[in-house]
Amino acid sequence: MPKVLMRGNHVVGEAAIRAGCRYYFGYPITPQNEIPEYMSEKLPEAEGGVFIQAESEIASVHMVIGASMAGGRVMTSSSGPGISLKQEGISFLCALELPAVIVNMSRGGPGLGNIAPSQSDYFQATRGGGHGDYRTIVFGPNSCQELADLTYEGFNLADKYRTPVLVLGDGMLGQMMEPVELPQEIPLKKLPAKDWALTGAKGRASRFIRSLILDPIKEEEHNWKLMRKYEKITREEVRWETYFADDAKMMVIAFGIAARIAKGAIKRLREEGVKVGLLRPITLWPFPFKAIKEISKKVKHFFVFEMNMGQMLEDVKLGLEGNGEVHFYGRPGGVILTPLEIARVISSQYYQKRLG
């Protein structure tokens, strides 16, 4: 299929529609406004398509809940402060075991912060910013192509596991344009049947979907059931990639757009003979703990680069279990480093550790 030049936020919308998403509920916030704008343009043209600009982030995520209960493929999107408001609904989506895709084109924080690209929502995304014992699948794409592929795949995983999937991008990924090969559109008839959806009890017993489980023994059972699902996801859905890892003496670990910048730095450093590689988690939850532990058998020096104050850093340390020295370099607030700048910091660490 030929490539098209598209902006990241538009890619999300188009990939969702091609994945059979016909329902989008959102609320404006920069830097993701092109997603609702795209959906408002395209969904009414698609069979059964519905776009609603809701009165709030809270209302939009609860419209997602209703549409998901009714069996639709449904999406919402926002950025930092708006995702905070959606956390109530995300906790309910998990408890009610409902599929949905939620996109966060994150920005500088905390508070209103700014509208520049930042990765400061890693904790919120991977720890679950809402109440209760739950996990959400979190993708950390680093290109417009991956935005297309992971948004599309997100709908399949959400349906497969009946759980919400978060796509954690950032303002840079949402705003930049790249050539993208779009995924094949799935006909609505080929979408998986949902024998649990609430459609009116025609020709079958009535059913209900609820999260209130007053009996502690039954609530415990429900928590165990969710836990078994999360364990299966952890076993089967972890994704990561490595770059120049084979002979690396120092591994950079970065996700999303920071990993993209780090790749440029590593390419430059390799030309100078600096033996540095990259491990890039693609799923931020489940996190590739095993891959990190495996690499720590060969490599002892790790360089974690994030556009925040050190959030994924904690997962890296958990994965290493003490087997390796970790240096952290973070730039919060929406500051974007060039590959040259980050190359200088990496190489300074590399030579300080007398690796070259």
Add this chain to the structure above:
Amino acid sequence: MKKVFGRPKSLKATPFHYCPGCGHSIIHRLIGEVIDEMNLQEKIIGVPPAGCAVLAYNYFDIDMGEASHGRAAAVATGFKRVLPDRIVFTYQGDGDMAAIGTAESIHAAARGENITTIFVNNGVYGMTGGQMAPTTILGQNTTTSPRGRKEKTEGFPINLSEMLAIARGSSYIERTAVNTPANILKTKKAIAKAFRLQMQGYGFTLVEILSACPTNWKMDPVKSSKWIDEVMTSHFPLGVLKDNSGDKKDAH
């Protein structure tokens, strides 16, 4: 022997957990009767709230999807937009509807969302133990207005149905009560009319029902019923607040 009275088939054979004198049991039954009479059991979806009626799915033999506190109108919007040919209703209390869910309620009405809301107003937060609600009237004692609600400190109660009647997207709004046999019959007719108008695509419909909470009002059921007539209705007058249906008569 001829059977003259029975359980509506859209209600399950589960005894209600509601307190003696509570209006929820009557309202559940009325909705069940309307669903049966209009033959809607196979194409209606209910959205129960957080609050005393959260367990409504244990009683209604229809598809039901729970909403968190205040979000029923948004959840119902999601249902209705995916399944526009089904009948979708929310069942909400006054705290749910007129405090935490004010935005969702007003905007569902403003959008003319083609759903029906059954708004049960008993003037208190029942399930949490009788705290002050947005509809608690001036002077009324609750566990969080123990000296009686005063406008200077607790502010005025909200007449949400009147506010929603202003919204251009709402088509039919009526306030009824379930404290007397006559009012119960009127309530049933209002619910049936709201469902009928939804089927005809009129947009947002709402039936507010004044309902007793003897436990939290700390009154016996008989006194509670009288209190609705003597005190509550002077703040929340019964009657049709809006009707765009063009019906010559009101629901009664």
